[in-house]
Amino acid sequence: MRLVLLLASLAATLCAQPPVPRYEVKRASSSIVIDGKPDEKAWAAAGTIELIFPWDSQTGAKQKTIARLLWDDNNxxxxxxxxxxxxxxxxxxHDDPTYLDDAVEIFINPLPSQTSVYYGLEMNVRAVLYDYxxxxxxxxxxxxxxxxxxxxxxxxxxxxxxxxDKDKGWSLEVAIPWANFDGLAGRPEPGTVWLANINRWDGVEPNRRMSNWSDPLQPNPNPHVPARFGQLAFVK
Ligand SMILES: [Ca+2]
Ligand SMILES: [Ca+2]
Structure with missing residues (x-):
């Protein structure tokens, strides 16, 4: 009887999972200069993603992060x-453990029919890339x-x-050529949906905190849950 109740409770928990977020990736209306400052006109037209803080067990400050995405024929x-x-x-x-620094990440699954394989980019404030x-x-x-x-x-x-001293903040821009995804997926076109999560590691131990776009719904900080990646819907 106890097992039945446990299973019913588990099923209810699973069914109650909140939906993953969805973001419309617009085409860049003008060229983007990758200089770390997202101040081109094209960025102003992009929707914003504000990262959330899923784990109150972490003690670092809850500092705000806004992410945006755009696409064009190349990147x-x-x-x-x-x-x-x-x-x-x-x-x-390159390939240092940048996630131990002030760092932001994007995990990209260009083939949503599966949730086994995805690409990871973890980028620190020194513009060092750890990719895998x-x-x-x-x-x-x-x-x-x-x-x-x-x-x-x-x-x-x-x-x-x-x-x-007291800093104000930092920003990052990255352009990822489509050719990197050719092994798993074709080039996106309007209507294509990929899956992704966007994360940030902030602070210095013992006061570090992770924030995310889509809540991975894990008891401990862990963003590597591809079944909980949000949807990137490519539009015109
Ligand atoms: Ca690598
Ligand atoms: Ca920091």
């Missing part, structure tokens, strides 16, 4: 604007995979790694 563009009173990052080499292909379940991470032709830049409004 997927992502920008992040991060309020940040203390900007810290130490990793400097992930195979789930099991967390098989192919760090040796490197994306081609990525343009990445950041802009810092504050002082990097000066711990005593």
């Amino acid at each position: 997927l563009y992502v920008s992040y604007e991060c309020e940040d009173a203390d900007i810290v990052a130490t990793h400097t080499e 292909v992930m195979y789930q379940p099991g967390g098989h991470l192919f760090r040796q995979f490197d994306l081609r032709g990525v343009q990445l830049a950041t802009y810092i409004d504050g002082t990097l790694n000066a711990r005593g």
